[in-house]
Amino acid sequence: MGERTLRGKTAIAGVGETKYYKHGKSPDPEFKLALMAILSACEDAGINPRDIDGFSSYSNDRNEPPRLAAAFGCRELRFSNMQWGGGGGGGAAAIANAAAAVATGMADCVVAYRSLAQGQFARFGRSAGAKTVTGEMSLSVPYGAMTPAQRYSMKAMRFMHEHGIKQEALRAIALASYHHAQKNPGAVMHGRPLDEAKYDASRWIAEPHHLYDCCQENDGAAAVIVVSAERAKDMRQKPAFLLGAAAGGPYRAAAAAANTPDFGSSHFTTVAPHLYDMAKVTPKDVDVVQCYENFTGGVLMSLVEHGLFKAEEANDVLKLPNLTAETGKLPLNTSGGNLAECYMHGLELHTEAVRQLRGTSFNQVKDAEVALVVAGPMVTPVSTSIYGSEAALG
Amino acid sequence: MTARSSYLPEGLPIPVPEADGLSAPHWAGLRQNTLRIQCCKKCSTWQWGPEWICHACHSFEIDWKTVEPSGTIYSWTRVWHPTHTVLNDRGPYIVVVVELPHAGSVRVIGNLLGDAQQPVTIGAKVVGVFEQHDGTEPAYALLHWKVAD
Ligand SMILES: [Zn+2]
Numbered sequence: 001m002g003e004r005t006l007r008g009k010t011a012i013a014g015v016g017e018t019k020y021y022k023h024g025k026s027p028d029p030e031f032k033l034a035l036m037a038i039l040s041a042c043e044d045a046g047i048n049p050r051d052i053d054g055f056s057s058y059s060n061d062r063n064e065p066p067r068l069a070a071a072f073g074c075r076e077l078r079f080s081n082m083q084w085g086g087g088g089g090g091g092a093a094a095i096a097n098a099a100a101a102v103a104t105g106m107a108d109c110v111v112a113y114r115s116l117a118q119g120q121f122a123r124f125g126r127s128a129g130a131k132t133v134t135g136e137m138s139l140s141v142p143y144g145a146m147t148p149a150q151r152y153s154m155k156a157m158r159f160m161h162e163h164g165i166k167q168e169a170l171r172a173i174a175l176a177s178y179h180h181a182q183k184n185p186g187a188v189m190h191g192r193p194l195d196e197a198k199y200d201a202s203r204w205i206a207e208p209h210h211l212y213d214c215c216q217e218n219d220g221a222a223a224v225i226v227v228s229a230e231r232a233k234d235m236r237q238k239p240a241f242l243l244g245a246a247a248g249g250p251y252r253a254a255a256a257a258a259n260t261p262d263f264g265s266s267h268f269t270t271v272a273p274h275l276y277d278m279a280k281v282t283p284k285d286v287d288v289v290q291c292y293e294n295f296t297g298g299v300l301m302s303l304v305e306h307g308l309f310k311a312e313e314a315n316d317v318l319k320l321p322n323l324t325a326e327t328g329k330l331p332l333n334t335s336g337g338n339l340a341e342c343y344m345h346g347l348e349l350h351t352e353a354v355r356q357l358r359g360t361s362f363n364q365v366k367d368a369e370v371a372l373v374v375a376g377p378m379v380t381p382v383s384t385s386i387y388g389s390e391a392a393l394g
Numbered sequence: 395m396t397a398r399s400s401y402l403p404e405g406l407p408i409p410v411p412e413a414d415g416l417s418a419p420h421w422a423g424l425r426q427n428t429l430r431i432q433c434c435k436k437c438s439t440w441q442w443g444p445e446w447i448c449h450a451c452h453s454f455e456i457d458w459k460t461v462e463p464s465g466t467i468y469s470w471t472r473v474w475h476p477t478h479t480v481l482n483d484r485g486p487y488i489v490v491v492v493e494l495p496h497a498g499s500v501r502v503i504g505n506l507l508g509d510a511q512q513p514v515t516i517g518a519k520v521v522g523v524f525e526q527h528d529g530t531e532p533a534y535a536l537l538h539w540k541v542a543d
Contacts, residue, residue, distance in 0.1 A: 129479070133407035138417065139443055140503045142409050142536055144402050145489045147477045154491055158469035161516045204474040204486075256443030258491040258501045263469065 005278050006096065008393050009103035011232035011239035014045025014225035015351040020188050020342035024119030026219035034063040034115035035071060037221035041111060045225045046236035052225075054079030054110030056098040058090030059345055063115050079107035083247070083383070088292060088376030089267075091346040093383035096245030098226040108227065114347040115221035139257040148294060149214055151258075152378045153206040156297020158264030160208060163311035167208060169318035170296040171199050173332065174212040174339060176323035177293060181336030184362040188218060189340035213296040215338040222347040224354070233390075240354040240387040243370070244279025246271045247383035254380040266301035266377035271384060276307070279386040281370055283307040286386070288331045288356045288365045290349035291374040293338040298377035303330075306374065306384070325363035334363040349373050350385075357389050400525055401505045401538055402487060405480035408527075408534050417444045419458040424535035427524045430458040431497045440498030461497040463522025463537060468493040468501055470514045486510045492520055492539055507540040518542075 016037045018028075026033060042049045049072045055065035056079065065080035079101040083090035091114070098110035133141045145151050159165070178194035181187035194212055202211040232239035250270040253260050262269060276282060283306060291299045300314060308330060309317045323332040335341045335352035342348055353371035355361040361368075369392040375383045411418035423430030432441040435457045439450035447454055468491040476482045488506040493499050506514060507523055519542040526535045 130407050132410045134410050134412050135417075136443055138407075138409035138421075140489075141407050142402075142534075143489055143503055143505050143538075144406070144473055144478075144481065144487055145471075145503055146406075149475070150471060150473050150477070150489060153471040154469040154489065157471055158491075158516070161469070204472070206475065207472045252449065255449075257503050258469070259442050263491070263501075 006099050006103055006245060007243050007278055007280060008229055008241055010099040010226050011229050011241045012095070012224045012350070012354050012387065013227045013232040013235045013237060013239060014041045014047065015223070015354050016040025016042070016044055017186070017222045017344070017348065017351060018220045020186060020344065021219040022188060023217035023219055026117045026119065030115050030117035030120050031063050031067070033117060033219070033221035034068065034113055037115065037223040038068070038111050038113055041223040041225050044237060047109065047225065050075050052109050052111050053077060054081070054098060054101050054107035056081040056094045056101070056110055056112045057114060058083040058094040059087045059114065061114055079110055086376070086379040086381040086383070088294060088345040089379035089382040090247070091292065091350065091375035091383065092245055092373055092385040093247040093375065093381065095224060095226060095350060096242070096247065096383065096385060099242045099245065102226055102228055110226045111223050112226060112347070113221065113223035114345045116345060117219045118217055119219060136256040149209060150206045152295055152298060153209050154258065155264055155378050156295065156300065157208055159297065159301050159311070162264055163314065165300065165311065165314045169300060169314050170208060170213055171196065172318040172320050172323060173293065173296040173299045174199060175320045177333045177337040177339035179320065179324055180334045180363045181340035184336050184341055187336040187341040188216060189336060208297060209295050212339070215294050215343045218343045220342055220344050222344045222351055224347070224350055238358045239390065240357045240371070241390065241393050243281065243386045243388045243392065244275050244277070245383065245385040246274035246278065247381045249380035249382060264301070266298050266305050267380055267382045268302055268305035268374070268377065268384060271382055272306045275384050275386060281386060285370050286372045287368040287370050288334060288353070289372045289374070290333055290337065290353050292346040292349060292376045293333065294376055294378070302374045302377045306372065325361070325365045331365045334361055334365065346375050353387050357387055400527065401507060403480045403484055404527070404530065406478060408530055408532060410532065416446065420444060421534060423458070423460065424524060424537055425526070425533065429461045429463045429522060429537055431461045431494070431500060433457050433459040433497070440500050442497070442500035442502065459497070461494060464496070464542070465492040465494040465520060467491070467514065467516050467518045467520055469516060470506065472510065472514070488514060490514070490520070490539055502537065504536070505538045507538050
């Protein structure tokens with residue numbers, strides 16, 4: 001048996017997005033948004049949508065593959081996949097699952113997608129009006145810890161306490177996203193810059209997170225087309241090869257009521273080493289990082305647990321000039337990310353990584369060859385991936 | 395200022411045991427002003443949240459032991475943004491994760507009583523305060539915390 005790896009076996013050959021809206025503002029229903037994003041990705045890749053033979057998503061996306069395949073008139077359906085659990089933590093895994101299907105011959109052309117119309121459906125950051133609560137949630141909801149902001153803030157608080165990390169470190173993460181969004185005309189926060197004073201004056205949501213530390217809620221859809229590496233080389237776009245991917249979580253990460261043994265964590269401590277092993281790169285090789293901001297505290301812990309710097313260095317590294325595409329050693333969330341481009345559950349982070357490797361980002365990092373994309377932190381399972389140019393493939 | 399009968403207003407979802415009854419001893423215990431936490435009869439490992447099996451030895455023989463409600467603050471957040479209708483006029487409140495040294499250092503989530511603007515210190519000693527909700531259907535109880543004298 002040869003080496004078991006996804007490295008270099010597949011590539012993203014096309015990316016597509018709808019216009020991004022504030023939540024509830026999409027004029028189109030959610031399923032139509034999914035169709036539009038997938039069509040856009042097919043056009044980008046130069047393929048006929050009928051040639052899609054697999055669909056992969058995450059976070060219980062409501063737009064199911066059988067309906068999509070029928071709507072497009074796909075010639076056949078061979079792969080219908082949902083990453084189980086973890087919500088937005090499954091974004092990289094959805095693409096990795098698509099890649100695994102292609103690499104193993106279960107399918108030839110798989111689209112990974114996410115579509116959200118939160119006006120049509122309930123919002124994430126608001127508790128539903130149930131009269132009773134049971135199971136794991138009964139141990140936190142009656143105490144007013146009902147939304148991700150409230151529960152995950154306590155993870156960030158613990159990590160910041162253990163390592164002496166200051167509020168300014170979180171602020172820099174927020175500033176980086178807003179900084180990059182100003183050059184991205186498609187970003188929801190384009191034309192709405194953020195500075196230190198505005199951040200400091202903003203209201204708390206749940207300490208240590210201010211308003212600007214928390215993801216938006218948006219409507220829209222995004223999609224990426226995964227094909228074999230050989231096929232991608234002959235297609236319209238410069239391929240973004242998948243070098244590695246990993247998903248999951250450390251020991252008893254999902255223990256209820258804050259009993260995760262390593263509580264002050266983004267849950268990448270075991271996952272990130274698998275990623276680098278497969279990708280055959282080190283943190284030093286990463287040219288640009290897209291890291292899912294549900295909350296900036298999650299980004300802080302994700303970056304540390306991906307070995308990009310030590311926790312004790314966070315106060316020094318997490319400064320805006322270090323995080324911009326223009327000057328940064330660690331360019332972060334170069335499209336504006338979940339905070340300032342759009343909260344497309346992090347799939348928009350993958351489309352931006354692809355643009356970086358093609359050289360077509362609005363905030364292009366010079367000579368970007370290796371791009372890290374980290375999906376939603378602090379949940380279980382989390383997932384993470386590394387893409388590379390042909391040069392990085394070696 | 396009106397005295398509150400409960401730390402958070404009535405109207406938040408009422409905790410009830412699962413259909414399979416897994417956590418029922420915990421909720422029944424709180425109604426009797428006792429904190430009951432799972433402890434394995436075979437290997438004495440403490441476990442929280444509740445589960446049908448001991449994660450340490452895979453025994454299904456799990457006891458519910460009464461635990462002294464005192465511990466230390468492991469983490470916390472002060473919530474400012476209301477995410478439920480009944481919290482709209484509540485103002486900020488404090489959620490704490492409390493580590494229980496008398497129960498193998500498992501953790502429970504609760505509220506920290508007192509001034510919502512008080513400074514909160516990780517590692518501070520806290521003691522439990524049971525909060526009975528007699529007038530709801532069903533009745534239930536919560537376990538809150540206050541900084542130890
Ligand atoms: Zn046991």
